[in-house]
Amino acid sequence: MIDATSAPFREYETGLSEQPLRQGDVLEFIQKEEFPVGWRDTIAIVVTANCDLSFGKHWGTVTYVPAIPFDIYVQQFIIPKIITTECAKSEKILHGLFTQEVATESVERALEMLQLGYPMEEIAVLLPADSKGRSRFEAELQTLGIYWAAQVTLKQCTDSEQYWRHIEGLSIDLDKLRKPKVSSKETFRKEIRSRLRSFPGDTLYLSEPGPGYGGGYVVMLRLIRSIEDSSVALRPADEYHSPGQHRARRIARLKTLYCHRVVQQMAQVFTDIGLPADYEEARDSRLEDYVESWGK
Numbered sequence: 001m002i003d004a005t006s007a008p009f010r011e012y013e014t015g016l017s018e019q020p021l022r023q024g025d026v027l028e029f030i031q032k033e034e035f036p037v038g039w040r041d042t043i044a045i046v047v048t049a050n051c052d053l054s055f056g057k058h059w060g061t062v063t064y065v066p067a068i069p070f071d072i073y074v075q076q077f078i079i080p081k082i083i084t085t086e087c088a089k090s091e092k093i094l095h096g097l098f099t100q101e102v103a104t105e106s107v108e109r110a111l112e113m114l115q116l117g118y119p120m121e122e123i124a125v126l127l128p129a130d131s132k133g134r135s136r137f138e139a140e141l142q143t144l145g146i147y148w149a150a151q152v153t154l155k156q157c158t159d160s161e162q163y164w165r166h167i168e169g170l171s172i173d174l175d176k177l178r179k180p181k182v183s184s185k186e187t188f189r190k191e192i193r194s195r196l197r198s199f200p201g202d203t204l205y206l207s208e209p210g211p212g213y214g215g216g217y218v219v220m221l222r223l224i225r226s227i228e229d230s231s232v233a234l235r236p237a238d239e240y241h242s243p244g245q246h247r248a249r250r251i252a253r254l255k256t257l258y259c260h261r262v263v264q265q266m267a268q269v270f271t272d273i274g275l276p277a278d279y280e281e282a283r284d285s286r287l288e289d290y291v292e293s294w295g296k
Helices: 050-054 070-096 103-115 120-126 134-155 160-178 184-196 236-241 256-271 277-292
Strands: 025-029 043-046 061-069 203-206 217-220 225-228 248-254
Touching: 043 248, 061 070, 070 103, 070 134, 070 160, 070 184, 070 217, 103 120, 103 134, 120 134, 134 160, 160 184, 203 256, 248 256
Parallel strands: none
Antiparallel strands: 025 043, 025 248, 043 061, 061 217, 061 225, 203 217
16 A cells, blocks of 8 residues: 555546546646747646536636746746846936936936947936946846846747746846846846745646646636537547547546635635725725715
């Protein structure tokens, strides 16, 4: 007998050939699907309720949420936020080099000139003649230039290896400019680690949602999509008898605990909806007028 504590951890179960499509089924795409982060290695988690599937109330259309590889999640959602935050820090420093009255206009003009390719000597004339912050001004502008170039380059990457090579290059360029006590590479690593300690409420991390899909996946709970149940191959024989007729195949089913977690967390995302301040003010004003009108 295998001790449960020593058995390999996994969030899915297999052996579903004779079972109908159910909530929590994990689908692997056969034909290309469109997602904001690309389709390669993306899988799907069925979220349509079992009662709808059992009684045909889904009208043949199954809803699902995509799950993307962890590495792609970091590249598409974590790194860009870190770079945006760092750019904001440099802009804040630039604002501090000008008097409050002209800071916004001067910084915007400096950034515009930087984007247009003006030499640093010409951009620096925006500083007051008696300013002692020229070196800081140039350093922060150059930092922004490095980050902007990196943003363009990273968006054009076609694989993870190429992506991380560019991050390495970005770190080297920043170190040459700043000469920090801690390397930019280590700073990036620390920031990524910090942001990954707590995933946003509209995502859910799964270590291995299906066979052959290890390395970590992130379920994107806001990206609700649909697929016709007839285009899902539930067993290998389906693909054999109807070649080219399916968009996806079922490869596993999440265990009950993880299936319920996906659906529960997705419900929370769409249940907790904030309303604008104008709505709150209009409501409070109307209620106050209503109460004040009593007895008049």
